[in-house]
Amino acid sequence: MKHSFLDKYSDRDSLVHRLDPRTKLVAVFLFILAVALTSPAMWPGFAVYFVIIAALVLLSHVPVRYVLKRSLVIIPFVVLIAVFIPFFKEGEVAGSYNIWLWQVSVTHNGLQVFWNVLAKAWLSILALVTLTATTKITDLLRGLEQLRLPRVMVMILSFMYRYIFVLTDEVMRMKQARDSRNFGSGRRLWQIKTVGSMTGTLFIRSYERGERVYAAMLARGYDGQTRTPDGPGFRAADMVFGLGFGAAVVLTCIFSFLYQVI
Amino acid sequence: MMDEVIRIENLSYAYPDGQPALSGIDLAVSRGESVALIGPNGAGKSTLLLHLNGILHTDGRVRVFGQPVGEENLKEVRRRIGLVFQNPDDQLFSATVFDDVAFGPINLGYSGEDVRRAVADALEMVGMSGYGTRSSHHLSLGEKKRSAIATILSMSPEVIVLDEPTSNLDPRGKWRLIQLLKKLPATRIIATHDLELVAELCGRVIVLDEPTSNLDPRGSGG
Numbered sequence: 187m188k189h190s191f192l193d194k195y196s197d198r199d200s201l202v203h204r205l206d207p208r209t210k211l212v213a214v215f216l217f218i219l220a221v222a223l224t225s226p227a228m229w230p231g232f233a234v235y236f237v238i239i240a241a242l243v244l245l246s247h248v249p250v251r252y253v254l255k256r257s258l259v260i261i262p263f264v265v266l267i268a269v270f271i272p273f274f275k276e277g278e279v280a281g282s283y284n285i286w287l288w289q290v291s292v293t294h295n296g297l298q299v300f301w302n303v304l305a306k307a308w309l310s311i312l313a314l315v316t317l318t319a320t321t322k323i324t325d326l327l328r329g330l331e332q333l334r335l336p337r338v339m340v341m342i343l344s345f346m347y348r349y350i351f352v353l354t355d356e357v358m359r360m361k362q363a364r365d366s367r368n369f370g371s372g373r374r375l376w377q378i379k380t381v382g383s384m385t386g387t388l389f390i391r392s393y394e395r396g397e398r399v400y401a402a403m404l405a406r407g408y409d410g411q412t413r414t415p416d417g418p419g420f421r422a423a424d425m426v427f428g429l430g431f432g433a434a435v436v437l438t439c440i441f442s443f444l445y446q447v448i
Numbered sequence: 449m450m451d452e453v454i455r456i457e458n459l460s461y462a463y464p465d466g467q468p469a470l471s472g473i474d475l476a477v478s479r480g481e482s483v484a485l486i487g488p489n490g491a492g493k494s495t496l497l498l499h500l501n502g503i504l505h506t507d508g509r510v511r512v513f514g515q516p517v518g519e520e521n522l523k524e525v526r527r528r529i530g531l532v533f534q535n536p537d538d539q540l541f542s543a544t545v546f547d548d549v550a551f552g553p554i555n556l557g558y559s560g561e562d563v564r565r566a567v568a569d570a571l572e573m574v575g576m577s578g579y580g581t582r583s584s585h586h587l588s589l590g591e592k593k594r595s596a597i598a599t600i601l602s603m604s605p606e607v608i609v610l611d612e613p614t615s616n617l618d619p620r621g622k623w624r625l626i627q628l629l630k631k632l633p634a635t636r637i638i639a640t641h642d643l644e645l646v647a648e649l650c651g652r653v654i655v656l657d658e659p660t661s662n663l664d665p666r667g668s669g670g
Contacts, residue, residue, distance in 0.1 A: 402541065
């Protein structure tokens with residue numbers, strides 16, 4: 187079975203695509219850090235961040251629709267976590283409701299924090315989506331490794347990327363085999379049991395696959411140490427982009443901070 | 449005595465649950481031979497292959513290039529005896545074909561330049577040049593099987609051990625693989641159910657039946 191690539195559009199060519207993965211990784215990390223450190227009251231700061239990331243998306247020739255769609259995935263999670271903030275944050279009351287026995291009040295301060303959490307999460311995920319849409323996963327892994335992320339972590343990520351589709355295929359085949367035998371007509375409890383044992387089977391199969399993969403690694407001289415050959419270099423364009431992007435993001439962060447203090 | 453690459457004497461093995469998998473295996477393989485290992489499912493073919501490069505412990509009953517396989521020479525044994533597993537999804541575990549083919553040479557401590565040359569040569573040999581940057585998940589089964597063989601060839605092994613190399617391939621893919629295996633300059637040991645492959649490639653056939661018996665007229669090394 188064929189699946190879409192996780193890193194769709196990463197094989198296109200643009201200024202952003204051609205950057206060294208290390209540059210992009212550091213830039214995204216810096217961006218997220220700056221966004222997180224900016225005070226909730228500083229809306230102009232967030233506007234500048236948005237303009238920066240929007241400019242990058244346009245530069246990268248990745249369809250805007252795709253980036254937006256991908257970025258919305260995070261929203262339900264954030265809302266679920268942040269939805270209670272307006273009710274618990276203390277401050278000036280914006281509205282008060284009676285729900286049966288309870289009196290619930292929403293504060294201005296709380297609302298501000300709520301929107302801010304949403305905005306920060308969305309900006310960060312936009313940056314990450316742009317990163318993965320313009321960089322091949324393999325380059326990303328190599329970049330992480332060159333940035334001295336522990337090899338074990340890089341290997342785990344690489345295995346995940348390699349086997350996520352193999353596992354999806356396995357689940358789909360099991361599902362097809364199950365549905366071919368008229369699954370869904372029995373009692374509810376029986377159905378749940380079937381799904382449970384399928385999950386168990388998947389775990390066992392994955393475990394056994396792990397053993398076979400390990401044997402295949404041993405057969406090629408693996409001795410517990412991971413090694414990699416040296417990769418490509420760092421170019422002038424990376425320098426220019428890194429400095430430019432870094433300056434824009436850091437300055438925005440510092441100005442918002444100063445503005446608030448003064 | 450001919451130049452002997454593998455000698456197995458009275459090898460037995462039981463699965464962790466106690467069920468016997470191999471019992472009293474005797475086998476000798478000389479350099480340059482092409483040996484087929486046939487037998488029903490569950491006869492222990494794959495288990496036997498796992499002993500050849502020390503993945504399963506052998507208690508000195510398996511001798512490779514005259515030396516018993518043990519902890520101290522595992523690395524050497526695994527370089528000289530390349531084992532290709534049946535399922536390429538187990539053999540190809542890296543994000544790209546290049547990384548997989550490079551895995552062996554890197555573990556052997558080759559330099560960056562040597563790794564690249566070994567990978568290029570191995571991919572060339574299996575007709576997969578230019579596939580280095582591809583992700584193995586998106587290859588066809590035939591391409592996966594050939595890449596899996598390349599991951600072994602990049603270490604320049606003297607013996608190539610294959611577990612059902614043609615299983616699940618369509619006839620064209622199968623014949624292409626057979627032609628490929630024919631060209632490889634190494635001793636071959638092939639576990640298979642494919643008798644066409646055996647007829648085409650192998651000068652000698654070992655039948656491995658239920659764990660109680662095995663049939664190798666030359667088992668005593670003659």
